[in-house]
Amino acid sequence: MACAVFGIPQPDLADRWYDLRLCAETPAPAAPAGPTAPSSGAGGPAAPAFGFSLRAEYGWDALADADTVVVTSVPDACVSGEREVPPALVAELRRAAAAGARMVSLCTGAFALAAAGILDGRRATAHWSHTADLAKRYPGVTVDDSVLYVDDGDVLTSAGVAAGLDLCLHIVRRDLGARVANRLARRMVVPAHRPGGQAQFVDLSVPVADDDSLAPVLQWATANLERPLTVEDLARQARMSPRTFFRRLQAATGTTPLQWLLHQRLALAQYLLEATELPVERIGGLSGLGSAANLRRHFTARVGVSPTDYRRAFAARGSTAGP
Incomplete structure (x- = not known):
């Protein structure tokens, strides 16, 4: 969702668009010119689990320079508690938040923000099937499992899949206004604006x-x-x-x-x-x-x-x- 909304320039909607940078623990080298086969070797993108892969050319340290940080998800083991959210990622998220970046999570990305302490004392959400785990593991977070997304100013969290798209469009609406967001939503053939307080399921x-x-x-x-x-x-x-x-x-x-x-x-x-x-x-x-x-x-x-x-x-x- 984040790549579809923020990663594709829309010159007819706004002269300047978002500069989206994909970050990973181990960045991949820049892709060579021309079509290439997906690689699972060291330094390349991970082997695709569902028929595609993403090439992240930036490391987690690039988060320090971001205006907005979007954490799209964490591994299932980090949700269940079998593994901790990587300490290096936690440290970079804290650093970015301290520098004034707007912090955003989609679905289970909330577990990373919670691990960094960014959600402490705040209202937040995630996909309803994970909110019980989020509340149990991070009692300092006020977890709301009934909404599509929560806008708490400089920290925004969303439920899964379609709700993540709703939040991304909400961010465009905040940044560039209703006209731009509505036209982008129409282009993507999705509802122009679903309020965050709408129920996750009805x-x-x-x-x-x-x-x-x-x-x-x-x-x-x-x-x-x-x-x-x-x-x-x-x-x-x-x-x-x-x-x-x-x-x-x-x-x-809802x-x-x-x-x-x-x-x-x-x-x-x-x-x-x-x-x-x-x-x-x-x-x-x-x-x-x-x-x-x-x-x-x-x-x-x-x-x-x-x-x-x-x-x-x-x-x-x-x-x-x-x-």
Whole structure:
């Protein structure tokens, strides 16, 4: 996920993109020009376990110069406790964090951050099948097994597979804004933005058949966010009782209708702040958040900055800069 999001330049989205560097305990020499066969010898990439291999040209010491460090996973033995996370990696992670790097883990990468003490006193997550081990081995970490990812400012953690992609896109959204993240997500054919608080897994005991899919009503809601929508309005549009609609939406998304609506309103507000010069008061109305004061309150609580500061950070630079 990290390579797909950060490793491929997107010149039509931003003039500058991320400079992704793969790091390993023993770096491999630069690949020769032209196609080569995978190598499992000393200094080369490891033998592929599932039909591919990665060539890491940098050692762990390169982490000290990183703005963002992403730990994608650790071996299963480090999860179970049969082996410790390599001390050399732990030392470099601590060094990078002390230097001010943003620390990110995907799935079992949280065990490496925890071993380095970076998650102590923080809320964090991992794939739900590993969170019990994470909490048991590192009691100083507040483990939340119910969310896709946790953004704790300079430390971010995610569950596995798709949730890791969600977190990577969330980072792009933080760094480059909603427009860039949404266009990248569309290019990758994935949802533009799933909030981190959405459940890792949802209750599928109540099937949603094609003839009563929620997709039409959710599309209708996103096209009418300026209206004061209620659960009753959505249920009526879906031709369901409010109780049935509430249960169906929560089963499908892991969140309540009002929280889903708030997320959609804030996403629209972010887009309008970036793409238009409309006053905050007008954006509050168009997004359905009402007054400018209400927009500021919800926006600051969810995004971490005020609408004015957000606009200043992203609308001013447009697509001319990237980390």
